[in-house]
Amino acid sequence: MKLPPVEYEAPTTVADAIDLLAEYQDEASVLAGGQSLIPLLALRLARPAMLIDINGIDELSGVSVTDGRVAIGATTREYVAEESQTVADTVPLLAAALPLIGHEAIRSRGTIGGSLAHADPAAELPAVARALDAEFVVRGPAGERVIPAAQWFEAYLTTSRQPDELLLEVRFPAAKQDTGTSFQEVARRHGDFAIVGLAASLVLSGGVISDARLAFAGVSDVPVRAAAAEDLLVGERPSAELFDEAARRATEDLDPPADLHGSSDYRKTVAAAVARRGLRAAAENAARGSD
Amino acid sequence: MVDITLSVNGAACTGSPEARKTLADFLRDDLNLTGTHIGCEHGVCGACTVIVDGRAVRSCLMLAVQAAGSEVTTIEGLAPDGGLGTLQQAMWDSHSFQCGFCTPGFVMQAAAFLSGHPDADEQQIREALSGNICRCTGYQSIIDGVLLAAQRNRQGATVNADQRSDNGSNRG
Numbered sequence: 114m115k116l117p118p119v120e121y122e123a124p125t126t127v128a129d130a131i132d133l134l135a136e137y138q139d140e141a142s143v144l145a146g147g148q149s150l151i152p153l154l155a156l157r158l159a160r161p162a163m164l165i166d167i168n169g170i171d172e173l174s175g176v177s178v179t180d181g182r183v184a185i186g187a188t189t190r191e192y193v194a195e196e197s198q199t200v201a202d203t204v205p206l207l208a209a210a211l212p213l214i215g216h217e218a219i220r221s222r223g224t225i226g227g228s229l230a231h232a233d234p235a236a237e238l239p240a241v242a243r244a245l246d247a248e249f250v251v252r253g254p255a256g257e258r259v260i261p262a263a264q265w266f267e268a269y270l271t272t273s274r275q276p277d278e279l280l281l282e283v284r285f286p287a288a289k290q291d292t293g294t295s296f297q298e299v300a301r302r303h304g305d306f307a308i309v310g311l312a313a314s315l316v317l318s319g320g321v322i323s324d325a326r327l328a329f330a331g332v333s334d335v336p337v338r339a340a341a342a343e344d345l346l347v348g349e350r351p352s353a354e355l356f357d358e359a360a361r362r363a364t365e366d367l368d369p370p371a372d373l374h375g376s377s378d379y380r381k382t383v384a385a386a387v388a389r390r391g392l393r394a395a396a397e398n399a400a401r402g403s404d
Numbered sequence: 405m406v407d408i409t410l411s412v413n414g415a416a417c418t419g420s421p422e423a424r425k426t427l428a429d430f431l432r433d434d435l436n437l438t439g440t441h442i443g444c445e446h447g448v449c450g451a452c453t454v455i456v457d458g459r460a461v462r463s464c465l466m467l468a469v470q471a472a473g474s475e476v477t478t479i480e481g482l483a484p485d486g487g488l489g490t491l492q493q494a495m496w497d498s499h500s501f502q503c504g505f506c507t508p509g510f511v512m513q514a515a516a517f518l519s520g521h522p523d524a525d526e527q528q529i530r531e532a533l534s535g536n537i538c539r540c541t542g543y544q545s546i547i548d549g550v551l552l553a554a555q556r557n558r559q560g561a562t563v564n565a566d567q568r569s570d571n572g573s574n575r576g
Binding site: 216 | 423424425426429460466513534535
């Protein structure tokens with residue numbers, strides 16, 4: 114369908130955008146890449162009175178590294194991050210996930226901040242942000258605050274951003290040495306939303322796992338961290354038996370939603386499979402890196 | 405209404421679309437460039453793919469006002485002087501298409517992809533085109549056409565290089 118009538122503003126500064134958000138509150142939608150919002154408008158699933166197009170705010174785009182933190186501006190396009198050597202070198206898990214987002218034409222327009230603010234639990238970037246404990250920097254009339262990923266994702270398509278706040282950037286920790294990462298997903302075809310996806314990151318110190326991070330996409334209304342499996346993994350040496358047990362622990366409490374792509378039980382089985390694959394791939398990746 | 409100026413197929417264009425008008429509708433309704441097809445109208449089928457500032461985009465997922473200042477290439481701008489470009493000729497020779505509805509989207513997506521990946525193999529081409537839907541062909545003939553175009557582009561590049569070194573006759 115054609116989009117419904119809507120007012121439109123394209124501020125060029127963060128301050129102007131926040132003024133508009135403060136005025137329109139939840140009657141406004143922030144338009145970044147538009148690859149999720151415009152379909153929602155076309156399908157009448159979103160009916161904002163005002164679209165605030167932030168693509169003209171130059172300071173919101175770009176990748177920078179400071180003190181071991183990699184800050185990615187909210188309107189940085191997915192293809193730009195995908196082609197960024199800085200991202201590949203410092204946040205390899207993000208680099209692994211980016212090519213799996215939608216299709217090439219979607220990544221031409223889609224933005225890092227847009228995907229994370231849209232917060233589709235089946236999308237790749239929320240799982241990456243949750244696995245890496247990314248931080249979300251938002252600013253509103255009351256000032257700036259930094260929200261950890263554990264508190265960012267509240268429910269399906271819902272974040273802790275207030276209606277008058279704008280997401281400015283997302284900060285990822287730079288990967289430590291000897292980190293191995295893998296993003297696994299099972300989808301009907303390349304580019305589709307994952308039936309189940311997994312972001313996995315392991316740090317190997319002298320052959321022993323010193324840090325383990327696992328987050329699932331597509332198994333709940335938010336990305337889900339597998340804390341029990343992480344606890345099991347730390348202090349152990351990688352092995353097939355260990356990863357089997359980690360996959361079991363990671364999935365035992367899951368109760369995934371059912372839809373036409375798969376039942377809840379099927380998703381749970383797939384979750385265990387991608388957990389095993391992801392751990393194996395991340396461990397191999399870490400071992401290669403330390404050679 | 406928002407006043408915009410943009411370049412479409414190399415020509416400067418102006419318009420005053422409503423904010424809610426997509427680039428796809430602007431191209432078709434305001435500029436009368438009806439080669440860009442609209443299928444699903446929510447970013448799933450790929451039929452409306454055009455090239456904006458060198459990148460393939462879905463013109464139904466971009467507002468016309470967002471294209472202000474951009475360089476847009478549509479299917480009408482791909483062929484030199486009414487003929488067929490290398491990609492189009494290769495797809496013609498491979499019987500890539502049947503009904504033709506998805507054709508402009510596939511061709512624009514393939515054109516954008518090949519320009520950045522001249523040595524693409526079959527698997528890469530399949531993945532690059534996986535966001536475009538065709539209900540007639542079963543896709544194999546489309547993949548064949550794009551592979552043939554990539555091959556001809558590479559041969560053409562070699563021929564041109566040979567011609568330069570041999571100062572030979574111009575074979576196009």
